[in-house]
Amino acid sequence: MAHPPTRPNGLAYKDAGVDYSKIDPLKIDAQRAARETAGNLAHTGFTEITASRGESAYVVDVGDFMLASITECLGTKVLIADKMRAITGKTYFDALAQDTLAMAINDIITVGATPISVQAYWAAGSSEWFDDKQRAHDLVRGWKEACDKCGVTWGGGETPSLGGVVEAGTIDLAASCIGIVRPKERSTLNNKTKPGDAIILLASSGIHANGVSLARKLEAQLPDGYSAMLSDDRMYGDALLDPTVLYSPVTEALYKGGIMPHYIANITGHGWRKIMRHEAELTYRFRMIPPVPPVLQFIQQHAGMSNADAYGTFNMGAGFALFVAPEDARRTVEISDDLGVNAYHVGTVEAGPKQVIIEPIGVTFTADDMHLRA
């Protein structure tokens, strides 16, 4: 395939086929209708945690503990794997399985939950998808290994063949997860975050599974496509497929160590703008930034993205944010580092308008830069 020469081209996320301005209004309508169903819980004697609406997982108080639930999908990362297989011979579906579970598990733990079980949703474009035994086996194996890493049971799932809905030759991967918040004091949904809290960023492994459409669009513009070499001598496509870090071992270790984060944000779509997800009016100031993975440096450079675009789209090396009491900051970093997940105490919560100030790169995101809530 011929590629046009690489050039700074100001590739914006909207150009890559994901237009958040079109998705978010429906999301907000749906959230509004969903809120109106809250009363349906009355006959169970359980109580909805209203503050969980608009957060990453839905939470219900069931008496002895709280129950959290979520459904998340992988997105278009499978399309990269399909192309890379022709280059390296690997299926990458073990990595994609971990990515898919990470989308659900890294979200459900933000409310203070311990994930307990997951359901798989694997919707293929045709029955033939399942004929490829190596790929199917890698998917099953990767899914199981990610469950084992996070201490969750794999409860079951759905493996439909959806010709005409899912594209031929590909698969739509998603996961749902249930978790428990026990003791209930672990809940991050009660405005514990306050000025002075330390912000600990946990290292990402690369792009994770957000911003992938843009990474794919860039590939089409590179002379060597996914075979382009990064600064660390890895292939662009191979590095894109590094699986998302599973952060639940870290949060579980924190609880065991007696540390309860005040708030937690999973840095996914909208990049660092997700750091101001909490509903309170607070300022999040970063004096330093974690190292940027070579694959994200590469994308920013070759797509000609400003720092504001890059940090507003990608995780830029920070896959997860923990907001903890200042006296817990050092141990939080140690516990995470000990588990092999590099942690950086680089930010502080301050009184002030809702904004994320990233001092080293001179970027500020304000509340106007993200509207996720109805």
Next chain:
Amino acid sequence: MAHPPTRPNGLAYKDAGVDYSKIDPLKIDAQRAARETAGNLAHTGFTEITASRGESAYVVDVGDFMLASITECLGTKVLIADKMRAITGKTYFDALAQDTLAMAINDIITVGATPISVQAYWAAGSSEWFDDKQRAHDLVRGWKEACDKCGVTWGGGETPSLGGVVEAGTIDLAASCIGIVRPKERSTLNNKTKPGDAIILLASSGIHANGVSLARKLEAQLPDGYSAMLSDDRMYGDALLDPTVLYSPVTEALYKGGIMPHYIANITGHGWRKIMRHEAELTYRFRMIPPVPPVLQFIQQHAGMSNADAYGTFNMGAGFALFVAPEDARRTVEISDDLGVNAYHVGTVEAGPKQVIIEPIGVTFTADDMHLRA
């Protein structure tokens, strides 16, 4: 579009793009790997109900009650709605929303659960899908109304845009659901079914959402396509889009009336073969069959299907099966009828090999006709 003339053509489900022989081996591999994760629950103090593996929902004993979870998708029924809109102007996405929720809710109630909350998964082929305000509004409204009918809260969901994975112009609809089995005696996973039990079949509204690929394939062979008229003077395509009956109001009313079914089967893919889903060696004998909806009569006739093919693929008028103590049969029928869901006491559980004997049509399905379990 030109259509070949209608003719009996022996259309088999495999010809319509869904080959269960290819899907089931992966399903069985996945079930095996999933079973191996059961020990991961140990750290929570909860106990997996092992018998729920291979059943329609995954069940965990959490102390005061059991927790059930499931993820299910609608399938390809959206493709019928897209074509019918050009004919009638209706979007049908309110009906499809009910269908999607029915796939999850009608399954989760089979273990004896009261559904409590759902998550939506709406994966569109592009952001443009959400530009159609009427369609998006109908989807949201239908989803909420179905939640209200079943007394569940709509906890949230995921609305990704997946260009390259989901076909342009369409959407992959799925739902996950959590339910509780309380009191635990409601559980249908403990071999309560026994010879002498009455089998009550609950009426379906039509095709529901299984066998849809075959119905679509037939459309392409009909001179009038979806505009073909049924025996009740309705359009083929319009009747196909009658939403799946939500059966949870019936099961909830049974519990309120003091009736606990011994076993419950949701009749979906594999049609009446699903009636022998229970793991025990038992014979299920039907002396009568419920009325067959005109749309299913039409498909059987025009696709040239034998009774064995038709009853082994479609619900044929029976969307749900309740296995109750013989002394509860009459009241079960009354309670369901009172809710507007016609119920038929037409079958009996007998000692004998695993088989479904449908006497009026001379069809018998044996254990060899379905392998869902590892």
